[in-house]
Amino acid sequence: MVNPNPFPYPMSMVDVVILSVLEGELQVLLVRRPAGEREPFPGAWALPGGFVDTAKDQSLEHCALRKLKEKTGISSPYLEQVGSWGGAHRDPRGWSTTHVYFALLPIDASPLQPGGNATDIRWSAVNGEKVREKLAFDHPMLLKHAIQRLRAKVEYTSLPAFLMPREFTLTELQRMYEVVLGRELEKKAFRTRMLSAGFLEPLSKQKEGSNRPAQLFRLRDRSNPIFFARTFGR
Amino acid sequence: MVNPNPFPYPMSMVDVVILSVLEGELQVLLVRRPAGEREPFPGAWALPGGFVDTAKDQSLEHCALRKLKEKTGISSPYLEQVGSWGGAHRDPRGWSTTHVYFALLPIDASPLQPGGNATDIRWSAVNGEKVREKLAFDHPMLLKHAIQRLRAKVEYTSLPAFLMPREFTLTELQRMYEVVLGRELEKKAFRTRMLSAGFLEPLSKQKEGSNRPAQLFRLRDRSNPIFFARTFGR
DNA sequence: AGAATAGTGTCTCTAAGACAGTATGAT
DNA sequence: ATCATACTGTCTTAGAGACACTATTCT
Numbered sequence: 001m002v003n004p005n006p007f008p009y010p011m012s013m014v015d016v017v018i019l020s021v022l023e024g025e026l027q028v029l030l031v032r033r034p035a036g037e038r039e040p041f042p043g044a045w046a047l048p049g050g051f052v053d054t055a056k057d058q059s060l061e062h063c064a065l066r067k068l069k070e071k072t073g074i075s076s077p078y079l080e081q082v083g084s085w086g087g088a089h090r091d092p093r094g095w096s097t098t099h100v101y102f103a104l105l106p107i108d109a110s111p112l113q114p115g116g117n118a119t120d121i122r123w124s125a126v127n128g129e130k131v132r133e134k135l136a137f138d139h140p141m142l143l144k145h146a147i148q149r150l151r152a153k154v155e156y157t158s159l160p161a162f163l164m165p166r167e168f169t170l171t172e173l174q175r176m177y178e179v180v181l182g183r184e185l186e187k188k189a190f191r192t193r194m195l196s197a198g199f200l201e202p203l204s205k206q207k208e209g210s211n212r213p214a215q216l217f218r219l220r221d222r223s224n225p226i227f228f229a230r231t232f233g234r
Numbered sequence: 235m236v237n238p239n240p241f242p243y244p245m246s247m248v249d250v251v252i253l254s255v256l257e258g259e260l261q262v263l264l265v266r267r268p269a270g271e272r273e274p275f276p277g278a279w280a281l282p283g284g285f286v287d288t289a290k291d292q293s294l295e296h297c298a299l300r301k302l303k304e305k306t307g308i309s310s311p312y313l314e315q316v317g318s319w320g321g322a323h324r325d326p327r328g329w330s331t332t333h334v335y336f337a338l339l340p341i342d343a344s345p346l347q348p349g350g351n352a353t354d355i356r357w358s359a360v361n362g363e364k365v366r367e368k369l370a371f372d373h374p375m376l377l378k379h380a381i382q383r384l385r386a387k388v389e390y391t392s393l394p395a396f397l398m399p400r401e402f403t404l405t406e407l408q409r410m411y412e413v414v415l416g417r418e419l420e421k422k423a424f425r426t427r428m429l430s431a432g433f434l435e436p437l438s439k440q441k442e443g444s445n446r447p448a449q450l451f452r453l454r455d456r457s458n459p460i461f462f463a464r465t466f467g468r
Numbered sequence: 469a470g471a472a473t474a475g476t477g478t479c480t481c482t483a484a485g486a487c488a489g490t491a492t493g494a495t
Numbered sequence: 496a497t498c499a500t501a502c503t504g505t506c507t508t509a510g511a512g513a514c515a516c517t518a519t520t521c522t
Contacts, residue, residue, distance in 0.1 A: 009243040010288055012320070012331055052320065054244055054329040059321040084318035084333050086246070086286065087293040095288040097246055097331070099318050171501070188503080189484045196483090211500040212492040230464045233484060233509090405474070423511045425475075430510090445473040446519035467482090467511055 010086060011096035014063045015049030015139070017082070017146035018072065020105040020123070021163050021179050027123040028143065029071060033136055040092045041136035045124075047143065049098065064101040071121065072111045078104040078162035078225070082146045090138045102146040108165040154180050155231040158199055161219055169207050169214035170194060185232060199226045244320060245330035248297045249283030249373070251316070251380035252306065254339040254357070255397050255413050261357040262377065263305060267370055274326045275370035279358075281377065283332065298335040305355065306345045312338040312396035312459070316380045324372045336380040342399040388414050389465040392433055395453055403441050403448035404428060419466060433460045 018029035030045040048071045057063035061079070069075050079101055086097030110123075124131040129144040153159050160176040174190050194200060201220045206213035252263040264279040282305045291297035295313070303309050313335055320331030344357075358365040363378040387393050394410040408424050428434060435454045440447035 008288060010246050010286060012244050012246065052244060052329075052331075054242060054322065060318060060331065063320075081317050083315050084294060084331075086297075086333070088288065095286075097286075097294065097318075097333070099320070099331070169501085186485055186487090187501095188486085191502080192483070208493080209500075210494045211498075212494095212502080214501055229467065230483075230510095233463065403474085420512055420514090421474095422476075422513085426510075442520080443473075444521045445471080446475080446521095448474055464510075 008095075011091060011094065012052040013049055013091075013096060013098040014052055014060060014067060015047045015098050015100050015142055016064050016067050016071075017047055017100065017102040017143060018068060018105060019102060019126075019146075019150065019163075020110050021107055021176060022110060022123055024175075024179060025125045026147075026180055027125050028131060030122055030124050030131065030133060030135070031071065032120040044136040045122075045131075045133040046136040047139045052099075060099045061101075064099070064103075068103055072105065072109075074103075074105060074109055074111070076223075077106075077109075078159070078223075080149075082142070082149050085138065085142065098142070100142050100146060102150060104150075104159065104162040106165055107163060151181060153225075156228045157225045158194075158197070158228075159225050161199070162222075162225070164219075167203060167205070167216045167218050169216060170200075171214060173217075181232075189232075193228060197226055197228065242329075245325065245328060246286040247283055247325075247330060247332040248286055248294060248301060249281045249332050249334050249376055250298050250301050250305075251281055251334065251336040251377060252302060252339060253336060253360075253380075253384065253397075254344050255341055255410060256344060256357055258409075258413060259359040260381075260414055261359050262365060264356055264358050264365065264367060264369070265305065266354040278370040279356075279365075279367040280370040281373045286333075294333045295335075298333070298337075302337055306339065306343075308337075308339060308343055308345070311340075311343075312393070312457075314383075316376075316383050319372065319376065332376070334376050334380060336384060338384075338393065338396040340399055341397060385415060387459075390462045391459045392428075392431070392462075393459050395433070396456075396459070398453075401437060401439070401450045401452050403450060404434075405448060407451075415466075423466075427462060431460055431462065 020027055029048060031048045033039060033041045033044045033046050035042045048067055050067065052060065052063050057066060064079060065075065068077065068079070082100040082102055084097055084099045088095045090096055124133055126147060129147045130140065131143065135143065150159065154177060160180055161173065163176050164173060170191055173194065174185060174187065177190070178184050199220055200217040203216040203218060205216045207216050254261055263282060265282045267273060267275045267278045267280050269276045282301055284301065286294065286297050291300060298313060299309065302311065302313070316334040316336055318331055318333045320329070322329045324330055358367055360381060363381045364374065365377065369377065384393065388411060394414055395407065397410050398407060404425055407428065408419060408421065411424070412418055433454055434451040437450045437452060439450045441450050
């Protein structure tokens, strides 16, 4: 079979919105674009991503995992596709498509210090649906969609649990929900919802502090979120 | 800027899962693959779709709309992206990606007779997440994901309203929900939910029949679904 | 009157919202 | 004892489920 298409294929990229909660803020991992003269947006901050490598990547998801591993060393985070975008003008080099994923990194797995001094990779706090940096390409729009997807799903899923360390208390989990959603939740309703859903396994340990110790939990299933029948109210 | 990528780009396709409810069943539009010798899956049934045309298509969504228009003549249905899939083996011609959309056609806009005698295009009833025909490529999987997405969203959105004709009664809307979900809903709860959501505009007309006339409604907004705070229970 | 479908009344149940109250550790 | 945080009790409210009941048209 030969040349099945009379037109040139668009460029195929994958971009990954890598999210974690650091210092009480939702943060996204950014990388610097190379500085070469023939590079688009030289030196600008961007979402980690790049070309699909048809020699290395078995699938789009593998490609996203590869890019994630390259930047963070993490190989099995929560990963979900946000969607794909394509058009003639989103990359100055020509008609291009990108497949966008978002990943949630546990708070204790973050490979870089927040606000660290690396010049080519950094965490940046998400404010609303934006970051302070001017992002390359249509990455502000891609980031917006990823954040909207995350916030929408946090209303009725256990997604924030994937941002937690292996062991955590209910109060800590609630803080995680609140940071991602950007608003406070009611304690009793939160605890009832979480406990009756049955996705948390109580440990025979407690978290000690200068106050009453708190029950520690861990996730029963580290790969799939659970869905609640309602959203949180307002 | 020259050859930004040392690897060949994968093929870029768009496939559209075009859905309507005909004869009380959820149906999907299928097209026959061409019969040429160098064609993959010659003569097999498949989802309508094909190569992104970088000369004609401004974006992936325009590409999906173009394919929809070509097959159905419809130009502004409800259209939503399901996601994208890519890999080395899903098309025998090589590494390929496809961007999958689903479209909801109003019951009164369907261009073909259900079960019509056209040999290259037909409606086929969705059973579970499958059709009777053996579909080309990984289209059974793509169809499955589209149906799952639709059914999941029907639980907490007004999506089935986009399958209705311009004017309809609440009972007719409830039948539409039931056909898509494949189960019955409770009348009172359904009516309360629909009416209190405020997305239906009552008309000064009623639907006459050999029984008590029913209030007719139309959609206030023909382009965006609304989201309910809960799913339907079980 | 009877058939057929539209539409309502009402009781129960579940889970959320609000928020006060109790529990248990450190200092 | 006091502080700090964990955790519970309980009243209210919104909306769903069940299902019987009433309403309005045609024949």
